[in-house]
Amino acid sequence: MAKLVLGLDIGVSSVGWGIIDEKTGEIKKAGVRLFEEANRNANEDRRSFRSARRLKRKR
Structure with a gap:
């Protein structure tokens, strides 16, 4: 039985993979899976407003 090695390349919006015979x-085999990039959501907006409030309070 052949020894196989799985290699992964994990990116922000993709995962690449390959299987290599070690000997x-x-x-x-090799391939890639692409994902849609995440959109800015309401949580990020709230976080930025909260950070601004805290920064203002410290001054």
Whole structure:
């Protein structure tokens, strides 16, 4: 039975993968999965307003 190695490349909006035969170095399979980039949501808006309030209070 061949020893296989799984390699992953995890990015912000994608995951790349490859399976390599450890003995021969042959690439058996490879691929990539793309995701939609996250949109700015209400939580980020609240966080920025809260940070501004706290910064203002410290002055």
